[in-house]
Amino acid sequence: LAKTTQPISMDSYEGQEVNITCSHNNIATNDYITWYQQFPSQGPRFIIQGYKTKVTNEVASLFIPADRKSSTLSLPRVSLSDTAVYYCLVGAPNTNAGKSTFGDGTTLTVKP
């Protein structure tokens, strides 16, 4: 089972860069790392996915070291609207989802 560990909570201020790290020591060779964002009373929203090194899209970057035992989600210049819970999920795409778990996520609070 692909288990992940994240900080329970983080605080930041508007305009700062936020880095949230996820540990996944038992990641398997064919596992990808996916991050989701969830606002209250909504379903999680896909942010970014990667396998190794660095991935960047219009909202975030994902840094994955060579050993792949951890990953860091980087949110540039956060705003109040980035206040949400962020989940790291490890698993092989389109395989048995029961082999990867969401955990309890990281609650990011962005302050003015």
Next chain:
Amino acid sequence: EAEVAQSPRYKITEKSQAVAFWCDPISGHATLYWYRQILGQGPELLVQFQDESVVDDSQLPKDRFSAERLKGVDSTLKIQPAELGDSAMYLCASSSRDRGGYTFGSGTRLTVV
């Protein structure tokens, strides 16, 4: 952007009653998932479908929960009888082979009284 549709948005039911949730995944997504999310916790997988077949239902409480996806498109999750501990958000998600990650619906908030 295509969305996963779920209904109802909210449901209040009495203990021991039956309740059903409906999900329509993104068109063409062969894989469909039902998750349960208790307040303050991450989503927990209940059942995964590949087309109309169940891939994983190991965490589904089969004495009271059932799920079906008869034509491999939309899906229904049923609880009978509902218990107080079933109060939670029930999320449906779907995925395709050509894009990473799941697309979630907005969920059904179930309250059992």
